[in-house]
Amino acid sequence: MDANFWHERWQAARIGFHQSDINAHLQQCWEHTDAEAGNEVLVPLCGKSLDMRWLAEQGHAVAGFELSPLAVKDFFAETGLTPSCKEEGPFLCWQQGPFSLYEGDFFKASELGLQFKLAYDRAALIALPPDMRPAYAEQLAQLMERGGRVLMVTVKHDARDDQTPPFSVPEAEVRALFESLFEVTLLEHTSAGAQHRRVASGECSYFDELCFLLTRR
Numbered sequence: 244m245d246a247n248f249w250h251e252r253w254q255a256a257r258i259g260f261h262q263s264d265i266n267a268h269l270q271q272c273w274e275h276t277d278a279e280a281g282n283e284v285l286v287p288l289c290g291k292s293l294d295m296r297w298l299a300e301q302g303h304a305v306a307g308f309e310l311s312p313l314a315v316k317d318f319f320a321e322t323g324l325t326p327s328c329k330e331e332g333p334f335l336c337w338q339q340g341p342f343s344l345y346e347g348d349f350f351k352a353s354e355l356g357l358q359f360k361l362a363y364d365r366a367a368l369i370a371l372p373p374d375m376r377p378a379y380a381e382q383l384a385q386l387m388e389r390g391g392r393v394l395m396v397t398v399k400h401d402a403r404d405d406q407t408p409p410f411s412v413p414e415a416e417v418r419a420l421f422e423s424l425f426e427v428t429l430l431e432h433t434s435a436g437a438q439h440r441r442v443a444s445g446e447c448s449y450f451d452e453l454c455f456l457l458t459r460r
C-alpha cells in the first residue's frame with residue numbers, strides 16, 4: 244500500500260475501518276499493559292480513531308502517527324480542539340491537550356529519537372501488505388523501551404480478495420514477525436460469526452479478531 248492509496252481513501256471518505264465506538268479489546272485488555280497514568284501511548288497509523296480519546300481519558304498522553312492530513316484535521320475538529328503545529332524532523336506535529344499527532348510516514352518515526360513504554364495498534368499491522376510488515380515490526384521495536392508493552396489487535400479471515408486491507412494476520416505470523424523482538428502473548432481470540440458484514444456478504448466464511456500483548460525484550 245503506497246501513500247497515495249491512503250490519501251485517496253481519505254479524500255473519497257472511504258474509511259470503513261473507522262469505528263464509531265471504542266474498541267472492545269482495548270477496553271477489556273488495556274489493563275494487561277500495566278499502564279500508569281501519565282505514560283505517553285504510541286499509536287501508529289492512528290487515523291482519527293476515537294480510541295485515542297479513550298486512552299486520554301485514562302490519563303495518558305497520546306502520540307499518533309498518520310499519513311493523512313485530513314485524518315489529523317478531522318480528529319482535532321471532531322474532538323473540539325484547535326491544535327498548534329510545528330515541524331519535528333520529517334513530520335508536522337499537531338498538538339493540543341494530551342494529543343500529539345505526527346503527520347507523516349510512520350516508518351520515519353525513529354528519526355525523532357522518541358522512546359515509549361506503551362503502544363496501541365488497532366488496524367495498523369493489518370493495514371500493511373506482507374512485504375512491509377517486517378519493517379513495521381522493526382520500527383515498533385526501535386520505538387519501545389525495554390519492558391515496554393504494546394496492545395495489538397489483528398484479524399484473521401479467509402477472504403478470497405487478499406490484495407487490500409484489512410489483511411489477515413494470524414497468530415503464527417504475529418509470532419514470526421515479533422517473537423525475536425518481543426515476548427508475545429495472545430490475550431483474546433473472538434469470532435464475529437455469521438452476523439459480521441464480511442461473512443454475511445460472502446466475502447469470507449469467518450472473520451476473527453485477535454488481541455496480543457507484546458512486551459519488548
Ligand SMILES: C[S@@+](CC[C@H](N)C(=O)[O-])C[C@H]1O[C@@H](n2cnc3c(N)ncnc32)[C@H](O)[C@@H]1O
Binds near residue numbers: 288366367370408
Ligand atoms: C486501516 S487504517 C486504521 C486507522 C486507525 N488505527 C483506526 O483504528 O481507525 C490505517 C491508517 O494508517 C494510515 N497510514 C498508512 N500508512 C501509513 C504510514 N506509512 N505512516 C502513517 N500512517 C499511515 C492510513 O492513512 C490510515 O489512516
